[in-house]
Amino acid sequence: MSSDDKFSSRLAAQKRVDMRRVLSIDLAYTTVQNLRICLLEEDQGVLSGYNFLRPSRLGLTDPPIPAVFGEAVYRFCMDEDVRLLILDGPQGWKDPGSELVHCRQCERILNAPAKTGIAGQVKPANYTRFVEFSIEVFAELVARGARLACSPRIEPSTDRLLVLESLPLSAWRKLKILPLPAKAKATAADCEKRFFAVAKLFGLKSTLRPSHDELQALIAGLGGVAILGGNINGYLAEGSPPFQHKGSWVEGFIVNPVIMG
Numbered sequence: 001m002s003s004d005d006k007f008s009s010r011l012a013a014q015k016r017v018d019m020r021r022v023l024s025i026d027l028a029y030t031t032v033q034n035l036r037i038c039l040l041e042e043d044q045g046v047l048s049g050y051n052f053l054r055p056s057r058l059g060l061t062d063p064p065i066p067a068v069f070g071e072a073v074y075r076f077c078m079d080e081d082v083r084l085l086i087l088d089g090p091q092g093w094k095d096p097g098s099e100l101v102h103c104r105q106c107e108r109i110l111n112a113p114a115k116t117g118i119a120g121q122v123k124p125a126n127y128t129r130f131v132e133f134s135i136e137v138f139a140e141l142v143a144r145g146a147r148l149a150c151s152p153r154i155e156p157s158t159d160r161l162l163v164l165e166s167l168p169l170s171a172w173r174k175l176k177i178l179p180l181p182a183k184a185k186a187t188a189a190d191c192e193k194r195f196f197a198v199a200k201l202f203g204l205k206s207t208l209r210p211s212h213d214e215l216q217a218l219i220a221g222l223g224g225v226a227i228l229g230g231n232i233n234g235y236l237a238e239g240s241p242p243f244q245h246k247g248s249w250v251e252g253f254i255v256n257p258v259i260m261g
Contacts, residue, residue, distance in 0.1 A: 024086040024221030029133035032060040036213035040221045045229030070140025084224045085163045089134025092249035106239025106254040110170040152237040166220035174256040222257035
């Protein structure tokens with residue numbers, strides 16, 4: 001190998017170290033084909049690139065079983081040097097000792113449309129299977145060595161996977177962009193308008209045009225970019241610290257990107 005080639009190799013290796021990754025997943029529990037996965041790259045505190053991955057890239061297959069799903073995602077993150085994972089779904093049930101009746105503190109603060117009550121209780125009820133799936137996936141990831149955020153000030157991990165909860169609806173609100181309509185109601189023009197708003201805000205130059213769910217995964221991952229870059233003004237974690245109650249995780253923080261001022 002010539003000296004020029006050696007220099008190029010060292011430069012590429014250094015770039016991989018400097019460029020850190022966030023994996024953001026818009027969850028689905030019925031089939032992996034409904035998943036949307038966005039891999040974002042942070043470099044020197046800013047979003048330097050992003051791409052959308054097929055579920056097969058992570059080794060995900062049907063039917064989505066929490067233990068198998070969590071193992072595949074965790075293995076992908078370890079193999080691809082991803083140290084921050086964001087999932088669009090609840091990480092825990094409501095604390096039975098909370099003064100709130102039907103939801104977790106983070107859901108009340110952010111006015112989330114779905115309310116996660118004590119174990120097994122969800123409003124509206126048709127969200128129950130999704131909520132159970134999401135909570136079990138989080139538990140599987142933690143059992144394999146991932147950690148949850150335990151305070152609003154989140155420090156990125158260098159040796160462990162950090163897994164966070166997102167809520168795309170609140171992410172749009174925090175960025176002062178009109179929220180993307182529900183998938184059944186959103187038009188192609190709705191998606192393109194929101195994408196251009198995000199692109200302008202974050203200086204994106206990519207020619208990619210995300211679908212509805214891809215856009216949700218992208219917007220949710222932006223808070224993770226701020227965390228990796230050490231930008232405490234670029235994200236907001238709201239809720240209460242997660243802990244285990246009778247073998248199940250309860251409460252937790254929801255993390256959103258923010259624009260200050």
